[in-house]
Amino acid sequence: MARLAAALLVLALASIGASAQLVIEDAQRQIDISGFVAHEQLQLGLRNDGPAAAASLLLCGPHLARAAYLEIKETSGKDASKLAWKEAAAPAGAPAGVTCREVTLSKPLAKKGTARLTAVAAYTHVLRPEPAEVRQRDAQHVLFESTAQLASPYKVAKQSTEIKVGGGVQSATDVSPYKSSGSKLSYGPYSDVEPWAAQQISVHYENNAPFAAAEVEREIEISHWGNVYVEERYHVRHVGAKLVGEWSRWDLTRDPKQFAQAGIPSFAAALPPQARSLYYRDAIGNISSSETRRSSEGVRVTLVPRYPLFGGWSSTFTFGYSLPLSSVVGKEPKTGRSVFAAPIGPALGDIVVDSLLVKVVLPEGASDPKVALGLPFQLEQSVAYTYLDVLGRPVAVLRLSNLVQEMKPETLQVSYTYSSMGLLQKPLLLVGVLGAIFAIAIVAGRGGLASLAASPSVRNVVAKPHAS
Structure with missing residues (x-):
């Protein structure tokens, strides 16, 4: 038993070591917070710089715990294949509040191999009303908190984030390079971001969607x-x-x-x-x-x-x-x-x-x-x-x-x-019940006539001759 546990531990450490050598060549995030539900689309270019093949990777973020919907596809080939994922503990060094999902690749990513992934997620209850109380004629403003870069245990060579809001922006964290144009906020591009080096941002804006x-x-x-x-x-x-x-x-x-x-x-x-x-x-x-x-x-x-x-x-x-x-x-x-x-x-x-x-x-x-x-x-x-x-x-x-x-x-x-x-069960049941009721009525009726005919008064009336 001890040998089996030791072997499993070695395999787990080897897998973690292989995954740690993964590098995200490029990451493009598109976040839509114009409604009550926040939607995110993430496109990743992945490269394996490790000495062995990698069978899985960790996908992490500050809102994954509130993900109602999460679909991940590998888009390297002609046909996109849906990938399986499961909950995973955040590695050491992860910022507070970050949760992770372990994604199993369609086939192990060989040394120096590349792959492209697309993840689509929907998060609920991540927009906080600010202020928390309004009058009837007031518009509603909400606060959204996230990161300007991808919260990842891997190094990211190049990445950018685009956020779409539903109304006028009251304030937004400026993490250069940053640009605001109408209902869109653009962060990046950022180069050579180290693991867990994502910077916190917050966006305060008008959102009158039905909550x-x-x-x-x-x-x-x-x-x-x-x-x-x-x-x-x-x-x-x-x-x-x-x-x-x-x-x-x-x-x-x-x-x-x-x-x-x-x-x-x-x-x-x-x-x-x-x-x-x-x-x-x-x-x-x-x-x-x-x-x-x-x-x-x-x-x-x-x-x-x-x-x-x-x-x-x-x-x-x-x-x-x-x-x-x-x-x-x-x-x-x-x-x-x-x-x-x-x-x-x-x-x-x-x-x-x-x-x-x-x-x-x-x-x-x-x-x-x-x-x-x-x-x-x-x-x-x-x-x-x-x-x-x-x-x-x-x-x-x-x-x-x-x-x-x-x-x-x-x-x-x-x-x-x-x-x-x-x-036929219910019709037969109705027929049986009605038949039983009729049978009881007939038996009761005949029994009443028989008892009436057997009574002495009735016999005397029948036997007594009628006076002419």
């Missing part, structure tokens, strides 16, 4: 009688600068651009073109302030809450619709299993889903459910009962967190075994 975060519960009920029912329950919060002072609906109606700069007046939902039977309600009842537009590409719905959301406010509502069974449920040709396939994300866009609970309610009689999803999730199994259910319906319960728009189209697949004879 909407939500907890969502989706319930998908599959009925093999022809429909799939989808109901989404939302608790949406405005997590931007909190509203203080008086709030006037009259001012909002008179001049919404001036008196709701940082408010959220409505939500946009995108549905498949087959969606029908839409409804939108809250605890009070139906909400009629919505607009639906249908096209061949899909159904676009604008949901207008009873009141606009300002910083610190929240809203709870339910949105539902139904889909034809054939549009989301099919059959596996080889196994004959039924397969439900649909996007995992809720219908509302432009919101950060802090927590998502998805319940897929299968028809009664379904068995052996299997779930496939290209995102990390927690799975639970339960049973639900609805009208005329005897054994209950299998339910697959998925829990996810920190979802952004890029992740919502990810396909959720639930396969299960279901016989078409299961469709």
Whole structure:
């Protein structure tokens, strides 16, 4: 056992030593902080100056801990190949707050070999309102903190950073060479930057994007009688600068651009073109302030809450619709299993889903459910009962967190075994129950007549001759 541990330690040290000889020939960062979610695209040119091949590299940054979405591709060849990554501890000497991901290359990078990588990330809750409180007519300003150079354990020969903001810049850290032009800030190019030599920067600017975060519960009920029912329950919060002072609906109606700069007046939902039977309600009842537009590409719905959301406010509502069974449920040709396939994300866009609970309610009689999803999730199994259910319906319960728009189209697949004879269960149950009721009624009726005929008074009446 000790020899095995020693061998693994030697291999790990050799791998770290090989990775330490990696050099980033050029790095180009593009950061977009014009919305609520910060997006970053990183292009790297990599070279191996070590004595041995390198199978992986470390990708580090100050915001990776808040990365809802991270996709890394190797673009050296004709076709870009998606690379696997996992969480890794930051090496010694890393600045405070920096986290790392270990990226496995498609094939080990040979000595003096080169490769090109592209990484795309989306970070949530990295923009801080500054000031933290505003009045109704004030614009919202936020603070973004990052680094002018790439926070990396490798030497970077040449690099530059470009930041796109959403509004006027109040202030920005000047790390020469630095240039500000409209809504873009440019840092660099920088040459021969040593490992962990990145310099801190901060950008204070106007950002009136909808800072909407939500907890969502989706319930998908599959009925093999022809429909799939989808109901989404939302608790949406405005997590931007909190509203203080008086709030006037009259001012909002008179001049919404001036008196709701940082408010959220409505939500946009995108549905498949087959969606029908839409409804939108809250605890009070139906909400009629919505607009639906249908096209061949899909159904676009604008949901207008009873009141606009300002910083610190929240809203709870339910949105539902139904889909034809054939549009989301099919059959596996080889196994004959039924397969439900649909996007995992809720219908509302432009919101950060802090927590998502998805319940897929299968028809009664379904068995052996299997779930496939290209995102990390927690799975639970339960049973639900609805009208005329005897054994209950299998339910697959998925829990996810920190979802952004890029992740919502990810396909959720639930396969299960279901016989078409299961469709006869409820009709046969109804026939049996009604038949039993009629049988009891007939038996009770005949029993009542028999007891009546057997009574003495009835026999006397029948036996006594009628007087003429």
